[in-house]
Amino acid sequence: MxxxxxxxxxxxxxxxxxxxxKKYLSKSGHVEFSSHTPMEDIFAQTDQAVSRIxxxxxxxxxxxxxxxxxxxxxxxxxxxxENYIESAKFPKATFKGKISxxxxxxxxxDGDYPTTIEGNMTxxxxxxxxxxxxxxxxxxxxxxxxxxxxIIPQDYGIKxxxxxxxxxxxxxxxxxxxxxxxx
Amino acid sequence: xxxxxxxxxAILAIGGALAAGAWWYTFHKPALNVFDEKAVYNLxxxxxxxxxxxxxxxxxxxxxxxVISVEGTxxxxxxIESRVEVSLEDEMMGVICLIDSAxxxxxxxxxxxxxxxDKVKMKGKCNGYLMDVRLDNCVIEK
Numbered sequence: 001m002x003x004x005x006x007x008x009x010x011x012x013x014x015x016x017x018x019x020x021x022k023k024y025l026s027k028s029g030h031v032e033f034s035s036h037t038p039m040e041d042i043f044a045q046t047d048q049a050v051s052r053i054x055x056x057x058x059x060x061x062x063x064x065x066x067x068x069x070x071x072x073x074x075x076x077x078x079x080x081x082e083n084y085i086e087s088a089k090f091p092k093a094t095f096k097g098k099i100s101x102x103x104x105x106x107x108x109x110d111g112d113y114p115t116t117i118e119g120n121m122t123x124x125x126x127x128x129x130x131x132x133x134x135x136x137x138x139x140x141x142x143x144x145x146x147x148x149x150x151i152i153p154q155d156y157g158i159k160x161x162x163x164x165x166x167x168x169x170x171x172x173x174x175x176x177x178x179x180x181x182x183x
Numbered sequence: 184x185x186x187x188x189x190x191x192x193a194i195l196a197i198g199g200a201l202a203a204g205a206w207w208y209t210f211h212k213p214a215l216n217v218f219d220e221k222a223v224y225n226l227x228x229x230x231x232x233x234x235x236x237x238x239x240x241x242x243x244x245x246x247x248x249x250v251i252s253v254e255g256t257x258x259x260x261x262x263i264e265s266r267v268e269v270s271l272e273d274e275m276m277g278v279i280c281l282i283d284s285a286x287x288x289x290x291x292x293x294x295x296x297x298x299x300x301d302k303v304k305m306k307g308k309c310n311g312y313l314m315d316v317r318l319d320n321c322v323i324e325k
Contacts, residue, residue, distance in 0.1 A: 027279070027314065028263050047266065048281065050313045065310040065317055067248050075212040081248065091243050091311040 022055040022107060022182070024143050029178030031064055033151070035169035042076060042168065044069040051178050053136075053143060058102035060117050060145075062095040062178075084158050085124055093123045095130065105136055112137050117147075123156040134176070141182040148175050215308060217286070217320045220250045222306050228255025228271040228278040228316075235312040246309040252324060253278060254304040260297055267294055269305065269321070276314060280305040280321040293323040 029049030035042040046068040053060050066087040071077035081087040097119020099105065105113040113136045121130040134147025150171040153160065160168050224246065231253055235242040255271030255278060262268075265284035270277050287294060297303060307321035 028266075028268070047263075048310065048317060048319065063313045065247075065313055067308070067310045068317065068319060073212070074214045075208070078212075088244060088247055091247050092313065 020056065024053040024055065024180035025183045026051050026178045026180040029062075029176065031174065031176050033069075033172045033174045035172050037167055037169050040167040042071070044071045044077070044080070046070065049176075049178060051145070051180065052183075053099075053145070053180060055102075055105075055107045055143075058099035060095075060097050060099060060119070062097075064093045066091055066093060084153070084160070090123075090125045093121070095119055095121045095132075097130075097132070099136075100131075105138075107138055107143065110138050110140065121151070123151070124158050126156040128155055132176075143180045145176065145178045145180070148173070150174060215250075215320060217250055217306055217308065217322050218289075220306075222252035223249045224251040226251070226253060228253045231316055232272060232276075232278055235316050239312055243311055247311045249309055250306060251309050251318070252304060252306040253280070253318065254302065257297060257299050257301050257303055259299060269297065269303070270315070271303070271305075278316045278318065280307055281317070281319040282321045282323075283319060286320060286322065290323055297323070 027050050028047050029051050030045065030047050031049045032043065032045035034044075046064060048068040049062065049064045051060070051062040066085055067081060069077070069080070071080065097117040100116045100118050105115065115134060115136050117132045117134070119130060119132070120127050122128075130149070132147050132149050134145060137144040137146065150173050152171050153168075154170075231242075231246070231251075234245075253271065257269060258272055258277055259270040259274040260267065261270070265287060267282040267287050269280045269282065271280065272278060282290065282294065304324040305318065305321045306324050307318035310317040310319060
């Protein structure tokens with residue numbers, strides 16, 4: 001009965017959805033971050049980011065399950081999850097934003113479109129405004145988002161003990177590469 | 184040589200060995216190997232999905248970061264580069280079991296035998312819920 005009700009809601013929602021709304025989805029986005037100090041290099045990556053672009057409204061959302069980040073060093077991965085980002089308490093990092101120059105992007109024409117996505121990033125339960133500069137690459141029915149930016153862990157209430165301060169950079173360099181398919 | 188001196192040497196030697204061991208472990212802690220790991224929980228994919236959709240924080244605290252075993256019906260199989268994603272129950276909102284490339288190489292014949300509609304049991308590390316429940320480092324059990 002509950003399912004039937006849900007199905008009815010879904011069907012009616014589909015029926016009222018504007019037919020021309022164009023959406024893109026990816027469930028296998030690549031995200032990596034790194035920190036470089038003379039003492040230690042840290043590198044982690046995941047291929048499990050989930051993201052959606054609504055090409056009609058310009059809305060973009062993005063989510064990562066923190067535990068999916070893989071490090072070269074297993075102990076580092078354990079410390080990252082347990083001591084720093086507390087992934088059991090805050091299992092997700094999310095970003096919600098809007099394409100600032102939507103009119104300049106033609107999703108029907110192949111090409112590289114520089115853009116800024118203005119939005120809010122939530123990491124470790126703390127939300128901060130963040131503008132991400134990058135490129136939207138249109139190639140047929142696929143769109144690829146490529147961006148590089150940096151994150152300051154302290155901004156998100158992530159405490160780095162004095163003992164390891166020398167080993168972890170103040171800013172993490174983040175690199176994102178997501179290939180979306182038309183929905 | 185006095186007894187005291189021998190003791191000091193012995194303590195220094197043991198201390199040194201422990202420090203060296205800790206140092207070695209820091210850089211050589213073995214990565215998670217799900218093949219050898221025992222599942223903490225055994226349940227159906229539908230049950231797992233239901234637990235995440237009805238009470239996500241509770242499901243997070245139970246399953247995130249743990250090796251679990253799920254059984255369900257294959258809705259889709261997608262190969263991306265050298266990784267294989269097996270969606271259970273539903274392709275849009277189901278349970279996605281990711282067989283990472285290093286794991287895929289070890290299970291080529293098992294992966295080839297997978298078909299949509301088949302029942303499968305997979306063991307992997309649960310990452311949480313994001314449109315789907317996600318497992319990675321997956322091993323096909325049967």
